[in-house]
Amino acid sequence: MIETASLLMVASGAAHAVVNAVVKSGGDKMSSRALVDGSSALLVLPLAFVASLPSGAWGYLAGSLIVHLVYLVCLVKAFEAADMSAVYPVMRGTAPVISAVAAALWLRDPMTVPVAAGVLLVSLGTMVVAWWNPPSRKALGWALATGASIALYTVIDAKGVRAAPSAFSYFVWVFLALGGCIAVLFALWRGPRFIAEARSQWKPGLFAGALSLVTYGLALWAYRLGDVPRLAALRECSILFAVAIAFFFLKERISPGRALGAGLIAAGSAVLLAL
Template identity: 40%
Template sequence: MTPAVFLAVLAAAAMHASWNAMIKVRLDRFASVTLMTFGMAAAALPVLPFVDVPDAEVWLWIAISVFCHMGYKLCLIKAYEAGDLAQTYPLARGTAPLLTTIGGVFLLSEIPQPLALAGIVLLCAGTLLMSFRGGRHLERLNTGAVGYALATSVFIAGYTLTDGSGARLAESASSYAAWLFLCDGLWSLVLCLILRGRGTLAAVAGEWKMGLLTGALSAAAYWIAMWAMTKAPIASVAALRETSILFAMMISVVVLGEKLTRWRITAALTIVAGVVAMRLA
């Protein structure tokens, strides 16, 4: 991974943490995620005239990705409902890079170098440590929460491998990303109407400014990730993206005034060690 790609993925991780911190609007979780997805589609619209229309084989990857993103969102919402957000979200994010690494080995024949693999493991370990011992008081996870969180991680690994492959096959990562964001937004509209009806759309419309802002940040962060996956191994990019939880911790401490505990420091140092190992690989 070149220095430019490495720094770009770290910047994307910071953006990811930022929009997650900002999305706490006056909506339930389903509506909040739908709002952000609409924002991503809106951010993609001005780009469409300047990128190529994907070929038929690329559209297949986009369709698979939209399905995986739908599964990711629905399972994540269910995980939030079943258990503590502070545990379920990092559990999903921390497990996903390991699944992506395994999938990359068997599906794409991308075998990480030993130092890169050590970095991936350290990043995942730090993320999981931040999850289970990073908060003030975390309840034991119930079976439902664990199941939904792990299902979420499977979908994350699925869309990561799919989007990495699709972006490599497309004319450019920008073309793939723009059309993916638009299709995902349109499908989210259909799903919202089916599951919630027009009432939710009215509530979402009232928060359109926040939707545009979080959507633009999310779109930029994931576009960078897809571009990076055309330049570096998908598993390495996926793991490095999870430094977003380190940036989220920094936001919580500096902006929200949360306590920096020994466990948080240990988890942060583990994540940093993983970042260093991946940079040296």
Template identity: 35%
Template structure:
């Protein structure tokens, strides 16, 4: 994988860990997740006029992605309501590349080198070690996290293929971001009422803009990278966001990190190096 692709995927991983921390820190995680999705759409709007429309073949994937993104944000909020970030984030992000690596040969007909496969397995081992080390969290948190790993693997496939068919990965990403917040806020309004939703937006809109811009930029970088390198390899390298999440948990949330968390971080870094050399 080229160095410039690796660096941009790593920057996207930092952005991803940051917006997840914003959701975890929020008082209403469901509405904060919806706000971040909306912030991504708002960030996308100014650029749409300057980009070509995605090719016709990509639009069914944009529609499917919207449904999967709706499920993703719902499960993110549910997982963070019931579990510690040290448990939830590694499980969600660590299991997804394993699922993709195990099935990409059948679904995408991509062949991975032995080195790339070793890097994927090393990164996944590191993030799963972090999850096993974390003691906070309930059985429900584990269920939500594993379910979301399946959703992540699903939308990675959908968007990886859709971005390739679209002719322009950036355009695909921006158009893909518009529908999920509509679904999320429609559902929130149905469940919570317009007054509660409006009140939360009025007091927390800035969280959505900051987190949303980071979210759309992070995913856009990943989709662009998927047009330059195998989907499974990019998906695994993106999971180095765990390292950034660990730093955020210690410096911002003041969570205590054991030696096992740091050891797992080293394993993840080694996995990234293996991917670079593959």
């Protein structure tokens, strides 16, 4: 079961990096995010007719919706302010420590010394990226706020998926609620810009929306099987995929500091995988 949860998280991290690369490569970042979330909601809609209602988890769904909205605004602002290779490691690497502490206190998930070591290596890699050739203060602030909101929704959804009748039930309804509401809000916010973006970017948006179902569906399944401190940190191997995508596909320059930070994150992920 532990091995299954670990593999699910690594796959989730890889898919998550691709989704964010699609958002980063879009012209208008908020419109791109609206396309991604709206597509995921439409794709999952038929499953609502066969999925049971998430009884016992409605409060967690509501909390997750609010936190995800904050998270996505911060994410878009961070991507507007700096390169993906600069802010993505910061936003993803700060989340594991906060998630681990919150999960240990709220969910009573165990925090062993090896898990703590892996989490700290992941976060140390983040600090290296932030310290050596950092993004602007504005971009760094948005990235740190994104990381804090990631940690918060991680713990809320871990609690929610355990309270729901099944992982499938929570998965379907969380995407209907989040995808539908966020897509509508962001589309209205951007107005004509969203229409223009939808005409030119609907195919990448649809692809990323489908991949969003994969990445967070795998994460929710894993949270139901294993402990959040270890799994939340392990998911941040997405940073490695993100740096590779930024270099090879987005043609961003990867500084030595960013490469060293990614290496530390890889080391932390390896420790967590070995447990």
